[in-house]
Amino acid sequence: MEGAGNGEQRKGLWTVEEDIILMDYVKVHGKGKWNRAAKFTGLKRDGKSCRLRWMNYLSPSVKRGAFSEEEDDLIIRLHKLLGNRWSLIAGRIPGRTDNQVKNHWNIHLSKKLGVKGKYKVSDSSSEFSKKPEADFSIKSSSNDRSIPSNKTEAELQNVLEGSHEKAKEITSTQEPILTSDFYDPYLYAPSLMELLDESLDFLWHDF
DNA sequence: AAATCACGCAACCGCAGTGAT
DNA sequence: TATCACTGCGGTTGCGTGATT
Numbered sequence: 340m341e342g343a344g345n346g347e348q349r350k351g352l353w354t355v356e357e358d359i360i361l362m363d364y365v366k367v368h369g370k371g372k373w374n375r376a377a378k379f380t381g382l383k384r385d386g387k388s389c390r391l392r393w394m395n396y397l398s399p400s401v402k403r404g405a406f407s408e409e410e411d412d413l414i415i416r417l418h419k420l421l422g423n424r425w426s427l428i429a430g431r432i433p434g435r436t437d438n439q440v441k442n443h444w445n446i447h448l449s450k451k452l453g454v455k456g457k458y459k460v461s462d463s464s465s466e467f468s469k470k471p472e473a474d475f476s477i478k479s480s481s482n483d484r485s486i487p488s489n490k491t492e493a494e495l496q497n498v499l500e501g502s503h504e505k506a507k508e509i510t511s512t513q514e515p516i517l518t519s520d521f522y523d524p525y526l527y528a529p530s531l532m533e534l535l536d537e538s539l540d541f542l543w544h545d546f
Numbered sequence: 547a548a549a550t551c552a553c554g555c556a557a558c559c560g561c562a563g564t565g566a567t
Numbered sequence: 568t569a570t571c572a573c574t575g576c577g578g579t580t581g582c583g584t585g586a587t588t
Contacts, residue, residue, distance in 0.1 A: 350557080350558075351556090351557075351558095351581085351582080352556070352557075352582080352583090353556085353557085371573090371574085372573080373573080373574080374572075374573065374574095375573095386572095386573075386574085387558085387559090387573095387574085387575095388557075388558080390573095390574075390575085391556085391557065391558085392556090392557085394575090395556070395557085396556080423577065423578085424576090424577085425576075425577065426575075426576060426577085437575090437576070437577080438555085438556075438557085439555090441577075441578085442554070442555060442556085443554095445554095446553070446554060446555085447554095
């Protein structure tokens with residue numbers, strides 16, 4: 340891979356200078372091709388590191404600061420439904436990354452809920468507690484936000500498909516909340532979040 | 547004031563999936 | 568069709584910092 344012949348790779352925390360270099364690169368070339376970004380900028384970081392730094396920290400869509408009660412509540416409920424599918428959960432919480440959600444869960448929420456064992460989600464605690472054999476067959480167009488398959492799959496699909504249409508309606512009449520570059524109507528329409536939240540409610544009573 | 551501990555966050559690692567050639 | 572590069576994800580680790588002793 341890249342970097343193999345590149346002598347020493349820097350590790351650890353990013354410096355301000357590195358951040359600026361990476362941000363400048365993204366400004367000009369856009370996201371993606373992170374390995375090339377690493378080469379092009381001369382950063383002694385590999386592509387994965389550049390990507391992670393951007394996604395988790397530099398991206399303007401990343402919300403900093405403490406999690407709100409609403410976010411906590413949403414995470415708890417989505418985790419109940421989806422298990423440790425952090426990217427999926429984060430995808431439903433505007434401005435939060437999977438890393439943030441994961442950390443927040445492990446540090447705060449798992450304690451709060453008395454979940455035993457770091458990262459462990461008991462098999463029974465999550466309806467969709469992952470495994471490859473499960474049919475995560477429904478894919479959204481833009482990303483791997485697949486939806487677990489089980490008896491509620493169709494319902495969930497309806498929720499999300501309906502949400503998609505509603506999102507278009509909602510977002511077509513309002514300004515994007517965040518920069519267009521990262522704008523995802525699935526995620527950033529507050530009305531949609533409420534809708535999704537309400538729509539999922541019927542799923543919770545089974546748990 | 548120094549040492550220790552606990553917590554929180556950022557970053558790394560390994561693997562799997564996907565697309566391009 | 569096979570291979571490779573790239574991306575994304577979840578789990579884990581390491582470091583910085585504030586609190587406590």
